[in-house]
Amino acid sequence: MAFATHLARQIVNAIALLIAVLVLNFCLIHLAPGDPVQVIAGEMGGASAEVVAALRAKYGLDQSLMQQLSIYLGNVAVGDFGYSYYFNQPVLGLILQRLPATLYLTLCALSAALAIGTLLGVVSARRPNGLFSHAVTVVSLAGYAAPIFWTGLLLLLLFGSVWPILPVVGMADVVNPKHGFAYVLDVGRHLVLPSLTLALVFIAQYSRLARVNMIEALSADYVRTARAKGLPEWLVVGKHALRNTLIPIVTVAGHQFGNLFAGAVLVETVFSWPGMGRLVFDSILRRDYPTLMAVLFFSALMVMTANIVTDMIYRLVDPRIRTGRR
Numbered sequence: 001m002a003f004a005t006h007l008a009r010q011i012v013n014a015i016a017l018l019i020a021v022l023v024l025n026f027c028l029i030h031l032a033p034g035d036p037v038q039v040i041a042g043e044m045g046g047a048s049a050e051v052v053a054a055l056r057a058k059y060g061l062d063q064s065l066m067q068q069l070s071i072y073l074g075n076v077a078v079g080d081f082g083y084s085y086y087f088n089q090p091v092l093g094l095i096l097q098r099l100p101a102t103l104y105l106t107l108c109a110l111s112a113a114l115a116i117g118t119l120l121g122v123v124s125a126r127r128p129n130g131l132f133s134h135a136v137t138v139v140s141l142a143g144y145a146a147p148i149f150w151t152g153l154l155l156l157l158l159f160g161s162v163w164p165i166l167p168v169v170g171m172a173d174v175v176n177p178k179h180g181f182a183y184v185l186d187v188g189r190h191l192v193l194p195s196l197t198l199a200l201v202f203i204a205q206y207s208r209l210a211r212v213n214m215i216e217a218l219s220a221d222y223v224r225t226a227r228a229k230g231l232p233e234w235l236v237v238g239k240h241a242l243r244n245t246l247i248p249i250v251t252v253a254g255h256q257f258g259n260l261f262a263g264a265v266l267v268e269t270v271f272s273w274p275g276m277g278r279l280v281f282d283s284i285l286r287r288d289y290p291t292l293m294a295v296l297f298f299s300a301l302m303v304m305t306a307n308i309v310t311d312m313i314y315r316l317v318d319p320r321i322r323t324g325r326r
Contacts, residue, residue: 003312003315006311006315007308007312010308010311011308014304014305014308017300017304018297018300018301018304019073021296021297021300022072022073022076022293022297023069023073025293025296025297026068026069026072026293027065027069029289029292029293030065030068030289034287035287036059036061036085036286036287036288036289037052037055037056037059037061038052039085039286039287040055040085040086041055059083059085072293076297079092080092081095081290081293081294081297082289082290082293082294083290084288084290084291085286085287085288085289085290085291086282086283086286086288086291087288087291091290091291091294092294094279094291094294095276095279095294095295095298098274098275098276098278098279099275099276099298101171101273101274101275101276102261102264102268102275102276102277103302104191104275105191105194105195105198105264105267105268105273105275106198106257106260106261106264108191108195108199109194109195109196109198109199109202109260109264110199110202110253110257110260112195112196112199112203113199113202113203113205113206114202114206114249114253116199116203116206116207117202117203117204117205117206117207117209117210117249118206118207118210118245118246118249120136120140120203120207120210120211121136121206121207121208121209121210121211121212121213121214121245122210122211122214122237122242122245123136124136124137124207124211125210125211125212125214125215125218126214126218126237128211128215133211136207136211137208137211139204140203140204140205140207140208141204142204143200143201143203143204144201144204144205144208146200146201148197148198148201148263148266148267149266149269149270151197151200151201152193152194152197152266152267152270152271153270155168155193155196155197156168156193156270156271159193166189166192166193167189167190167193168193168271169271169272170190170271170272170273170274171187171190171191171273171274172186172187172190173186173190193271194267194268194270194271194273197267197270197271198260198263198264198267201263202253202256202260205252205256206249206252206253209248209249209252210245210249213244213245213248213249214237214241214242214245217240217241217242217244217245218237218241220241220244222240223236223240223241226240247314250310250313250314251310251314253310254306254307254309254310254311254313254314255307255310257302257303257306257307261277261299261302261303264276264277265277265280265281268281269281276295276298276299279291279295280292280295283295
């Protein structure tokens with residue numbers, strides 16, 4: 001199948017799935033226990049029955065579930081995701097404010113995990129029974145077993161109290177705000193601990209995956225043939241063996257983007273990172289339906305986009321996929 005045709009089919013399937021996600025999110029959130037109007041009335045210090053009724057009418061919660069669903073889908077179709085009950089501003093603007101911070105955090109963590117994990121796996125596969133290989137295995141298992149929030153709290157305690165060389169909360173210094181290149185450096189320093197926390201789990205997985213696949217690749221016939229031709233070892237490993245090793249890693253990385261975003265919710269909460277993860281946490285606590293549905297929609301959109309990109313990269317890396325051969 002041609003590349004463009006396959007891409008078009010993937011996009012059509014993603015749009016159909018996004019519509020299903022919209023309906024499912026709406027039903028699950030509105031059928032869950034809790035009443036946003038009562039939460040708003042509670043934050044007002046209590047409200048009369050007339051005020052509660054007025055709030056329900058204001059947010060359209062006095063209509064039937066099917067009426068609310070049809071209005072919601074119609075509004076989303078024109079790019080209107082509603083108005084936040086808690087933040088008192090359009091939800092789309094709220095999402096666009098928080099989305100860059102989450103993308104910045106997750107993409108940095110994913111890039112670090114892929115680079116470090118693959119490098120550790122490839123190096124340890126060169127001497128599978130060596131001391132370095134055993135050390136990578138032990139550290140990988142420890143990193144994989146440790147919960148993300150526990151790792152985050154440990155780093156926060158270590159660098160907040162014992163060794164205070166890095167900022168532990170926020171995305172930038174609000175007391176002494178920086179500008180220009182100093183601001184970029186400041187954001188980079190604030191990014192170290194959250195991205196490291198998020199990356200540690202995935203470094204462990206990618207290093208194990210790279211090690212196993214590299215050991216298998218180094219024992220394959222095409223590698224022995226390349227060595228018999230007299231090619232340098234760095235070319236055999238870096239070009240012939242590494243290419244096949246990357247295929248399963250790229251596949252797993254794309255499919256794990258959803259897990260990465262779920263981890264970002266915990267990391268952003270621990271380090272007060274102003275991204276969509278914090279927004280999810282605040283929206284759940286306050287039953288902010290429009291914000292929560294929009295966050296879930298954009299999360300699904302990011303996961304599907306990552307899967308499509310992964311599929312395209314997979315077809316580029318492995319020529320057998322493009323030609324249909326196995």
